[in-house]
Amino acid sequence: MSDLNFATSPINQSLSNERKLELFTQMVRIRRFEQAALKNYSAGKMGGFLHLYIGQESVAVGTISLGGADDHFITAYRDHGHALAVGMGMNECMAEMYGKQTGCSKGKGGSMHFFAPDKNFWGGHGIVAGQTPLGLGLAYGLKYLNKEGCCLCYLGDGAVNQGAFHESLNIASLFGIPVVYVIENNGYSMGTSQSRSSAYSGCLAQRAEAYAIEWDVIDGSDIYEVRAKTHIAMERARKEQKPTVLEIDTYRYYGHSVADANHKKYRTPEEIENYKQNHDPINVFRRKLTEEGVLDEEMADKINKDAQAEAAAAVKFADESPAPTIPDISTDVYWETDNNTEASKIGHHFFA
Numbered sequence: 642m643s644d645l646n647f648a649t650s651p652i653n654q655s656l657s658n659e660r661k662l663e664l665f666t667q668m669v670r671i672r673r674f675e676q677a678a679l680k681n682y683s684a685g686k687m688g689g690f691l692h693l694y695i696g697q698e699s700v701a702v703g704t705i706s707l708g709g710a711d712d713h714f715i716t717a718y719r720d721h722g723h724a725l726a727v728g729m730g731m732n733e734c735m736a737e738m739y740g741k742q743t744g745c746s747k748g749k750g751g752s753m754h755f756f757a758p759d760k761n762f763w764g765g766h767g768i769v770a771g772q773t774p775l776g777l778g779l780a781y782g783l784k785y786l787n788k789e790g791c792c793l794c795y796l797g798d799g800a801v802n803q804g805a806f807h808e809s810l811n812i813a814s815l816f817g818i819p820v821v822y823v824i825e826n827n828g829y830s831m832g833t834s835q836s837r838s839s840a841y842s843g844c845l846a847q848r849a850e851a852y853a854i855e856w857d858v859i860d861g862s863d864i865y866e867v868r869a870k871t872h873i874a875m876e877r878a879r880k881e882q883k884p885t886v887l888e889i890d891t892y893r894y895y896g897h898s899v900a901d902a903n904h905k906k907y908r909t910p911e912e913i914e915n916y917k918q919n920h921d922p923i924n925v926f927r928r929k930l931t932e933e934g935v936l937d938e939e940m941a942d943k944i945n946k947d948a949q950a951e952a953a954a955a956v957k958f959a960d961e962s963p964a965p966t967i968p969d970i971s972t973d974v975y976w977e978t979d980n981n982t983e984a985s986k987i988g989h990h991f992f993a
Contacts, residue, residue: 648929650869652707658935662944664706664864665930668698668923670948671722674731677952678721678738678752682899686960687738689751694722696894699922700825701726703867704793707875711783711790713761715776717797718753719825719893720765727762729755731955741962747973748965770796770803773822777809780820784882791819791878793871799830799838801845810886814852819878821871824888825861831897832907846888854884861891862920865929892916 647653656664675693682691694701701722705714708727716723724734729745737744738752746754754765763779766772776794783790800806801824813820824845830838839845849856855877859870867889874885894913896904905913930936971978977985 647863647865647869650865650872652868652872653865661930661933661935662940664702665923665926665936666944666948667702667726668864668926669944670731670951671698671701671725672923673945673948673952674725674734674955675721677949677956678735679895679899681956682738687752688740689738689753690718691738691752691899692719692721692897693893693895693899694719696916696921697825697827697861697891698722699864699867699926700823700861700889700891701795703864704823704871707868707872708761708793709790711788712875713763713776713779713783713790713792714795715763715772715779715792716765716795717769717772717800718765718767719797720753720755723795724755724757724762724765727757727760729757729760729762731951732958735952735955735959736962739959739962740964741959742965742969743958743962747969749969749973770800770806772796773800773803773806773809776822777813777818777820780813780818780878780884781816783819784817789879791821791875793821793823793875795823795825797830798824798826798828798835798845799833800824801848802839810849810852810854810884813884814854817882818884819882820884821874821878822884822886823871824886825891826888827891827893829893829897829904829907832901832903834907844888846886849886854886856886856888859887859889861889862922862925864922864926891922892920 672695675695678691679693681687705726714723714727721734733745734755737746737750737755740748742748746756753767756764773794773796776792780792826845828835844858846856846858857870860866871887874887877883877885927936927941973979
């Protein structure tokens with residue numbers, strides 16, 4: 642199917658010019674946020690790990706743009722793009738990476754644990770594939786409550802070999818759970834090529850056939866294709882209570898995390914440069930919008946400058962925010978103790 646077909650699919654034809662610009666802006670904001678995060682992580686302003694989303698922006702923005710009031714989202718530790726796509730602010734996200742009290746998880750989660758329950762965003766999870774049974778549970782909850790929604794559960798190509806994921810697929814198929822598993826396949830797991838880390842014949846998503854689950858493969862550089870094919874899977878979940886496995890081919894420009902010093906050794910410079918030049922999702926979308934007459938050079942420059950300014954302001958906010966206090970270590974551990982419920986008056990709590 643050609644690019645034109647995806648651009649003219651009903652779900653994309655329904656996009657207004659304003660909405661298209663919003664999606665483009667979201668992608669640019671994610672990239673500028675990540676670049677600011679990299680700069681300040683390298684300057685020693687943050688602790689822990691930093692998994693950048695640069696190069697994958699169209700996946701989070703494209704899929705999450707399809708969400709409704711009863712749709713939920715959960716992902717792994719490369720979570721910044723999803724967080725911004727659901728509407729979280731740069732300030733709360735940057736402050737979280739700085740370990741500050743004003744962070745979305747009050748400085749206790751760091752880069753890998755962004756959460757926004759008010760936006761149906763359930764993290765940010767540091768355990769490989771640990772989010773896959775949780776996504777199953779979120780989707781089961783929707784079915785149990787008779788809500789016409791689904792859960793988009795994201796995982797990396799390395800997570801497809803974890804037992805918890807396969808157990809989740811089995812249950813999803815057996816019980817008809819409205820979950821869409823989105824494999825963000827950037828080709829290298831933590832640092833090992835797909836051909837050396839996973840056994841497969843055609844693609845990773847094809848494993849879904851073993852569980853009688855529908856699957857598809859998507860070009861992650863084209864947000865129109867991401868939206869068109871993901872919409873089909875989400876409607877299958879909402880209307881038919883059936884799961885889907887989607888494999889979205891994408892690419893990360895940097896290492897698995899910033900600590901991955903060998904990322905230029907297991908990938909050739911030519912490979913990285915080819916993706917940047919020919920498959921960069923922001924440039925691909927920018928060209929399409931320019932051809933459609935929706936975007937011009939001046940507008941694109943303004944969007945870019947505004948995103949850079951917003952990211953710089955978020956860094957300043959994080960720098961100036963207060964650190965957590967010592968008493969904060971005993972809050973947000975148990976709901977009952979934080980809220981002084983009846984249950985908090987019985988039993989033993991380790992910090993009591």
